[in-house]
C-alpha cells in the first residue's frame with residue numbers, strides 16, 4: 287500500500303509461489319483497476335506476469351504437519367485428501383482448535399518512509415497452520431492487516447487476523463496517529479479494543495507503526511515481541527521491544 291495515493295495491491299489464497307508479495311506489488315502496479323485478487327484468478331495473473339511456480343513444502347514443514355496430524359488422530363489408512371473421511375475429521379478438529387504449533391510460520395510486516403516523504407507498507411503471511419481452505423487473513427486486507435496514509439502514518443499487524451479484521455486494526459492505529467496519539471499508544475488502543483472482543487481462541491495480536499516524521503513504535507498483547515528498525519545512514523537493524531498493550 288502506498289500512503290500518498292492509498293493505492294493497494296494484494297493477493298490471497300494462492301499456492302506454490304515463493305514470493306507472493308511480488309505478485310501483490312504487480313497487482314498494485316499493473317492492474318490499477320483492481321486491488322485484490324484471490325485463488326485461481328490470482329494464480330492466472332501471476333502466471334501471466336511471469337512469476338515462476340516453486341515447491342514450498344520443506345522437510346521441516348512436512349514433519350510439523352505429520353506430527354500435528356498424528357497427535358490429533360491421524361489420517362487412518364487413507365490419503366491426506368478431503369475425500370478421506372478419517373483425515374477430514376482430524377483436519378477439521380485441528381481447524382476447530384486453532385492451536386498453531388511452534389515452528390516456522392507467521393507474518394512479516396515492512397513499513398518504509400523515503401526521503402521524499404512517501405510512506406509504504408507491505409505484509410506477507412503464510413496464514414495460520416491448520417486453517418480452513420480458502421481462509422484469507424488480515425494481511426491481504428487494507429485497513430485490517432495494513433494501512434498507510436502519508437499525512438498520518440503507516441501501520442501493520444501480526445497475529446490473529448480475525449481480530450484485526452473485526453476492529454479494522456491497522457486503520458485504527460493510523461486513526462490514533464491522526465488524532466495525535468504517539469505510536470505506542472496508537473498501537474495499544476487498537477490492541478485493547480481487539481482484546482475486548484469475545485473470542486474463544488486465545489492468541490496474540492501485535493501492531494507496528496511509523497509516522498511521517500520517522501517515529502516508530504509497536505505493542506503486543508503478550509510480552510517478548512520485538513521489531514527491527516533501520517535508517518538511511520545506518521542499515522544495521524536495531525532491535526526494539528514492543529510495549530505490552
Ligand code: GLY
Nearest residue numbers: 413414423445447
Ligand atoms: N495475521 C496473519 C493471519 O491472520 O493470517
